[in-house]
Amino acid sequence: MLNGICMHNKDKLLENEITPIVADNLSVSFGNINILNDVSFKIENKHITAVIGPNGAGKSVLLQTINGLTNIQEGKITFNSFLNSNAVRKKQALVFQYPTLLRRSVLSNMEFIAEIYKNADRKIIQNTLIRCGLDGYDQKSARLLSGGEKQRLSLARALLSQPSILLLDEPTANLDPFSLKLIEDIILEENEKGTCIILTTHDMAQAKRLAKNIIFMNKGKVIEQTDADIFFKKPKTTQASKYIHGEILL
Amino acid sequence: MNIIQEALIKALDLVITFDESLFEILLLSFKVSGISLLLSCFIGLPLGTLLAIKNFWGRNSVLILFNTMMGLPPVVVGLMVYLLVSRSGPLGWLGILYTPTAMIIAQMILITPIIVSLTAQIIEEISQEYKNLFVSLVVPSHKAIMAYLYDARYSILTVILAGFGRAISEVGAVIIVGGNIDHLTRVMTTTIALETSKGNLSLALALGIILLLIALVTNFVLITIKMNAKRHMYA
Numbered sequence: 001m002l003n004g005i006c007m008h009n010k011d012k013l014l015e016n017e018i019t020p021i022v023a024d025n026l027s028v029s030f031g032n033i034n035i036l037n038d039v040s041f042k043i044e045n046k047h048i049t050a051v052i053g054p055n056g057a058g059k060s061v062l063l064q065t066i067n068g069l070t071n072i073q074e075g076k077i078t079f080n081s082f083l084n085s086n087a088v089r090k091k092q093a094l095v096f097q098y099p100t101l102l103r104r105s106v107l108s109n110m111e112f113i114a115e116i117y118k119n120a121d122r123k124i125i126q127n128t129l130i131r132c133g134l135d136g137y138d139q140k141s142a143r144l145l146s147g148g149e150k151q152r153l154s155l156a157r158a159l160l161s162q163p164s165i166l167l168l169d170e171p172t173a174n175l176d177p178f179s180l181k182l183i184e185d186i187i188l189e190e191n192e193k194g195t196c197i198i199l200t201t202h203d204m205a206q207a208k209r210l211a212k213n214i215i216f217m218n219k220g221k222v223i224e225q226t227d228a229d230i231f232f233k234k235p236k237t238t239q240a241s242k243y244i245h246g247e248i249l250l
Numbered sequence: 251m252n253i254i255q256e257a258l259i260k261a262l263d264l265v266i267t268f269d270e271s272l273f274e275i276l277l278l279s280f281k282v283s284g285i286s287l288l289l290s291c292f293i294g295l296p297l298g299t300l301l302a303i304k305n306f307w308g309r310n311s312v313l314i315l316f317n318t319m320m321g322l323p324p325v326v327v328g329l330m331v332y333l334l335v336s337r338s339g340p341l342g343w344l345g346i347l348y349t350p351t352a353m354i355i356a357q358m359i360l361i362t363p364i365i366v367s368l369t370a371q372i373i374e375e376i377s378q379e380y381k382n383l384f385v386s387l388v389v390p391s392h393k394a395i396m397a398y399l400y401d402a403r404y405s406i407l408t409v410i411l412a413g414f415g416r417a418i419s420e421v422g423a424v425i426i427v428g429g430n431i432d433h434l435t436r437v438m439t440t441t442i443a444l445e446t447s448k449g450n451l452s453l454a455l456a457l458g459i460i461l462l463l464i465a466l467v468t469n470f471v472l473i474t475i476k477m478n479a480k481r482h483m484y485a
Contacts, residue, residue, distance in 0.1 A: 094386045
């Protein structure tokens with residue numbers, strides 16, 4: 001066991017895949033409040049997984065837990081049998097619901113990531129910015145961007161790290177159709193390249209468009225995990241059925 | 251003519267004619283305060299950042315200690331440094347009593363807590379914003395410290411100027427360890443104290459005017475930079 005990595009050594013991890021992701025009876029609390037309660041799931045393939053559920057279901061905390069940002073009280077989560085560690089986290093990228101941008105220009109935000117991951121030159125940075133619709137924004141202050149532009153910059157930074165797992169917390173919430181389409185296209189392209197994508201969303205149409213797997217959560221628990229086609233046509237649980245049809249879950 | 255008017259005219263004359271003794275004092279003042287500020291920043295900025303971002307046992311006690319030290323009485327610091335570097339003191343062998351080096355040490359002791367405490371406050375605020383991002387990105391500690399300091403640079407500038415203000419205007423400590431020796435350790439504040447006691451108000455007032463001008467210019471530069479930064483949302 002070295003820095004939380006079990007069964008294999010650290011060097012081996014760098015060459016390995018970090019999927020499947022397996023969560024076993026995960027429990028996460030903030031103070032006395034249980035946010036995730038006995039959560040178990042398995043993401044076996046490199047398809048797009050959508051985590052859906054009502055507000056306060058624990059979707060964002062689940063993504064943060066996958067990314068190792070929360071303390072797990074009980075249970076464990078493994079990535080191809082590795083426990084979470086810095087080496088595992090380096091293969092992930094999390095795009096937060098409210099992007100945290102450095103108090104610098106757009107280009108400096110990108111260069112910061114490139115410097116940490118030592119994997120991108122100026123040309124790659126420029127191409128990533130163009131891909132995310134931020135061509136010509138280099139010298140603009142990142143904090144002066146619009147909501148959609150901020151989200152796209154946040155995504156561009158994530159892409160620059162070339163992650164094996166891309167975690168997206170409501171990546172298109174409140175965005176205009178242009179930003180929405182651009183981000184969805186990038187998600188699909190990245191997935192085609194082999195990136196495992198886990199996203200949270202309240203947009204059922206988006207979940208249908210993008211996701212192959214669905215994890216449905218309510219009140220900190222995974223209620224249902226299934227194939228997206230099955231979930232939307234014939235959900236297994238009443239809660240899921242009610243949620244899809246816009247009814248209040250008690 | 252009123253004594254104040256007379257002193258003021260003489261003072262302006264000293265400034266306008268670039269009086270040699272006046273500028274010698276001025277130069278030494280800047281040298282001593284500048285070096286002590288530089289050394290304090292070298293220690294205080296990373297230390298303040300570490301205190302802001304690292305959680306360890308006794309962290310709050312250390313912060314309280316530095317906050318308390320912000321109000322250290324200069325004469326007490328002067329006395330402590332005097333006892334350390336005087337011939338019979340533990341560092342007496344260095345032979346630095348009544349030299350600019352002793353003055354620099356005294357000023358460092360006075361301004362380092364200011365730099366540490368204010369830096370910690372500023373970085374604590376920005377680290378709340380960046381913390382999860384940096385953990386998620388696995389940013390190494392040294393790079394995180396550099397990033398915090400860089401992104402808080404406009405606020406840090408205020409801290410540096412606060413330190414400089416304290417150093418350049420300080421008199422109690424430097425007069426004890428420097429001795430106010432002409433052409434050797436005489437700085438602006440000690441000269442003002444000496445010349446006032448001698449009744450030579452023109453030189454004292456000239457230095458007072460320069461001290462005020464320094465405060466005015468630094469504040470003007472600071473406000474301009476901060477306003478510019480705010481316009482670009484960097485502050």
